[in-house]
Amino acid sequence: MARYTGPKTKIARKFGEPIFGPDKVLSKKNYPPGQHGNTRRRKTSEYGIQLREKQRAKYTYGVLEKQFRLTFEKAARSRGITGEVLLQLLESRLDNVVFRLGIAPTRAAARQLVSHRHITVNGKVVNIPSYSVKAGEIVGVREKSKSLEVVSNALAGFNHSKYPWLEWDKASMSGKFLHLPERADIPENIKEQLIVELYSKQ
CATH class of the missing domain: 1.10.1050.10 (Ribosomal protein S4/S9, N-terminal domain)
Known part of the structure; x- marks a missing residue:
């Protein structure tokens, strides 16, 4: 990579x-x-x-x-x-979506989580950081990776309402990519x- x-x-x-x-x-x-x-x-x-x-x-x-x-x-x-x-x-790249969802503290950390097979898309493990997430797809943390310290630390206190094109489900530790972001929403x-x-x- x-x-x-x-x-x-x-x-x-x-x-x-x-x-x-x-x-x-x-x-x-x-x-x-x-x-x-x-x-x-x-x-x-x-x-x-x-x-x-x-x-x-x-x-x-x-x-x-x-x-x-x-x-x-x-x-x-x-x-x-x-x-x-x-x-x-660029925003729809899987590593960036993982970062935006608060699963990782930085994009570099998000890229590593994806590469090490800790991230799923629609329930299936995807280990390609450049994977393009489509509207309606669910990005989540693999079941056996949910206890990872880097993930729990990143999610602690993270404001999931910051990005209107993403929807977070705390119970399943996953987020839905609702649509491509508007330029005004990209910070x-x-x-x-x-x-x-x-x-x-x-």
């Missing part, structure tokens, strides 16, 4: 926000990394701004370059506004139009 394994705080500082989840170092050093990170004021080109936005989306959802491009191409072929469809496709700080503009030049 291909995934980003490099330094996370450095990337988070580059974007000035905790895109990998809570970060103690970022809260103390909220400026770009490097010797001149606190004083650098370099003007970024239009291409640089667009590239930065693509990198932000990639790191946020934990998708590598090739997979991200394929997702964009799928979005471009679909009906609707390409940028919004791109985010909807990620991503300017998807810049990504569309970047790929349109290539």
Whole structure:
């Protein structure tokens, strides 16, 4: 399973926000990394701004370059506004849905739960993080995995009403993917139009 394994705080500082989840170092050093990170004021080109936005989306959802491009191409072929469809496709990834349901504290942890066969879709184990969850499908925790500490800790106090496209059933420890999210409901700080503009030049 291909995934980003490099330094996370450095990337988070580059974007000035905790895109990998809570970060103690970022809260103390909220400026770009490097010797001149606190004083650098370099003007970024239009291409640089667009590239930065693509990198932000990639790191946020934990998708590598090739997979991200394929997702964009799928979005471009679909009906609707390409940028919004791109985010909807990323949001419907199984690892992201597990994270949104509060089953895991971060997307990386969600990816690991999926890969290690702790997650089910409609009652069947699915171990592919990039699996695209469809409207009406039920994502849950495998019966023998419900006592996992990482799962119970993540679910403790989690607000399941945050995302209107998901419905949580506490008794069965599962959630229903009601529909693709509206752009206004997706909380990620991503300017998807810049990504569309970047790929349109290539």
